Amino acid sequence: xxxxxxxxxxxxxxxxxxxxxxxxxxxxxxxxxxxxxxxxxxxxxxxxxxxxxxxxxxxxxxxxxxxxxxxxxxxxxxxxxxxxxxxxxxxxxxxxxxxxxxxxxxxxxxxxxxxxxxxxxxxxxxxxxxxxxxxxxxxxxxxxxxxxxxxxxxxxxxxxxxxxxxxxxxxxxxxxxxxxxxxxxxxxxxxxxxxxxxxxxxxxxxxxxxxxxxxxxxxxxxxxxxxxxxxxxxxxxxxxxxxxxxxxxxxxxxxxxxxxxxxxxxxxxxxxxxxxxxxxxxxxxxxxxxxxxxxxxxxxxxxxxxxxxxxxxxxxxxxxxxxxxxxxxxxxxxxxxxxxxxxxxxxxxxxxxxxxxxxxxxxxxxxxxxxxxxxxxxxxxxxxxxxxxxxxxxxxxxxxxxxxxxxxxxxxxxxxxxxxxxxx
Numbered sequence: 484x485x486x487x488x489x490x491x492x493x494x495x496x497x498x499x500x501x502x503x504x505x506x507x508x509x510x511x512x513x514x515x516x517x518x519x520x521x522x523x524x525x526x527x528x529x530x531x532x533x534x535x536x537x538x539x540x541x542x543x544x545x546x547x548x549x550x551x552x553x554x555x556x557x558x559x560x561x562x563x564x565x566x567x568x569x570x571x572x573x574x575x576x577x578x579x580x581x582x583x584x585x586x587x588x589x590x591x592x593x594x595x596x597x598x599x600x601x602x603x604x605x606x607x608x609x610x611x612x613x614x615x616x617x618x619x620x621x622x623x624x625x626x627x628x629x630x631x632x633x634x635x636x637x638x639x640x641x642x643x644x645x646x647x648x649x650x651x652x653x654x655x656x657x658x659x660x661x662x663x664x665x666x667x668x669x670x671x672x673x674x675x676x677x678x679x680x681x682x683x684x685x686x687x688x689x690x691x692x693x694x695x696x697x698x699x700x701x702x703x704x705x706x707x708x709x710x711x712x713x714x715x716x717x718x719x720x721x722x723x724x725x726x727x728x729x730x731x732x733x734x735x736x737x738x739x740x741x742x743x744x745x746x747x748x749x750x751x752x753x754x755x756x757x758x759x760x761x762x763x764x765x766x767x768x769x770x771x772x773x774x775x776x777x778x779x780x781x782x783x784x785x786x787x788x789x790x791x792x793x794x795x796x797x798x799x800x801x802x803x804x805x806x807x808x809x810x811x812x813x814x815x816x817x818x819x820x821x822x823x824x825x826x827x828x829x830x831x832x833x834x835x836x837x838x839x840x841x842x843x844x845x846x847x848x849x850x851x852x853x854x855x856x857x858x859x860x861x862x863x864x865x866x867x868x869x870x871x872x873x874x875x876x877x878x879x880x881x882x883x884x885x886x887x888x889x890x891x892x893x894x895x896x897x898x899x900x901x902x903x904x905x906x907x
Contacts, residue, residue: 536578536580539577539906539907540658541574541905541906545900552888554843554890558887559822561672595626595627598625604825604828605825607831610705618828624647625678626648629644636686642684642686651683654775670812673823674781676702678702680706695721702835704835711743712741712745714754716757721734732765734761739759740756743783746838747837757785762779775795789818792814793813795809810853812851816850822850824842850887851881855875870905872902874901876897877899878896
C-alpha cells in the first residue's frame, strides 16, 4: 500500500563542509584556467569564443497504462511515471565550448545546461535547485562545469571536468537523444547515480584505453544543508574503445562512498559504504545491428541491501530514418528497499535527504522487463538539428510472485509510451 515514511529524528550540528573536496575543486579549476594562458600554442581568445555553441531541445510524451492505477503512477518508472497523462519532460538550453581531447596543448572549455520539465524531479541536486520549485515541473542545472584538456603524464594527456556533473555510470542518460527508449531501465533508475558536484578525470593511457577516476559530494547532494552526510564518494574504472577492428567497446566503473542520510541512519551514515559496480559493453554485429549489455551489482552496508541486474539491448537500423530497439532486463531487489515509486512531486529529493515523504514500494522482488520500440528520425533541415518520434510498448512482471504493480494489485504491468524530441 501507499505509505508515509518518516526516517530519523533531529541530527547533530553539521560539521564544516568537506575541506578536502573543496580544495581539490579549487586546485583543478585554477590549474586548468591558468595554464592555457601561459601556453604559446593555445588558441587565441577570438578563436576560443568562436568555438562556443548554443543549443536547445524539447521533449514531451505520454505513457499509457490500461490498468489505470488509482494513484496515477506507473510503478517503478521515473520518466513517464504519470499514467495516462501527457507531460513536458524536458526543455533544455545549453551553451558550451568543447575541448579538443586530442590536442597536444592545453585547452579549456565549459558546459552550462538548464532544464525545465517533469524529468527535473528525479535529477535535482539538493542545496542547488531542489527548493526552487516543488511542482510537477521543476528547473535544474544538470550540467555546469569547467572542462580542461591537460597534456600531462602520457602522449594522450588527461581530461578534467569540475562542477555540476552528470554521472558517467551506466548505459542510459538524462538526454533523450542519447538513449533508445522513453522509459528507463530499473538498473539506471535504482543502481546508478544521476548527478554530482565534484571533479571527474579521464586519463588517456593509450589509443584505446582510458583510466577514469573522480571525487564528489555524493549522489545528487552538494554542501552544507544540501548534503545528507559528511563524507565524500568517488569513482574509479577503465574504458576500452575501438577494439576488435573498431566493433567493440567496454567500460567498467566502480564507485564507493556513503550515500545514506544522517536523518535516516544517524551518525553511522558517515561511515557505512555503498558499493556500485557497473560493467557495460557494445558490439557492432553488422553495419545495421548493434548489441549492448550492462551488468550491475550494488551493495549498501547501511541498508543491508543488494541489487543485481543484467540489461541487454539490440538496435537495428531498418532504414536511414527508422531504428528498431529491444531492451530486456532482469533486476533483483533483495530487500524491497531500493525499488520505489515516489508519489509526491518532491518525494525523490525528500527521500534523498532522509526527510518524511510518501512513497510506494514492494516486498523483495525479482523484476523482469521487456521493452520494444522504434525511433523515427526524418531529416527536416533548416535550423532543426534533430526530430524524432519514439513509440514503445513495455511489459514488467514480478518473477517471484509478488504484486508490485498498479497500486500493489498486479503481478505485471503493461505500458504504452510515445515521446517526441525536437532539437535546434
